[in-house]
Amino acid sequence: MYILPLHQLEQYPVRIAKGDIAEHLPETRYRNLGNFVWGINMLSDTLVKGQEALNKAQAEKNSFLTGIAHGVKTPVANIKLYSETIATGLYQPDSVPNESKPYSV
Secondary structure, three states: OOHHHHHHHOOHHHHHHOOOOOOOOOOOOOHHHHHHHHHHHHHHHHHHHHHHHHHHHHHHHHHHHHHHHHHHHHHHHHHHHHHHHHHHOOOOHHHOOOOOOOOOO
8 A cells, every 4th residue: 555655755865865856746645645745845845945045145155255356356456566667667756747737638
């Protein structure tokens, strides 16, 4: 009586562990197994939602880290360029344009 439904269910926990939970277990007419199948289907739904939330959090983390890295990298690159300019002697304090003079074309 319970052998055939249990035989159909025996590979489902392995499939859940491997992440292959696209389809639910078919419902059974046996009341005791029906509760078990319902519980396993609820577990697979919870795992899918958890994995989706984890993927979303990972994407947000990556986006955040990319923004932080860019925000730090740009000023550091500017400071490096300024220091190289001063070190090579390209910048002379006398050569700063006078802002009171209008630019000529």
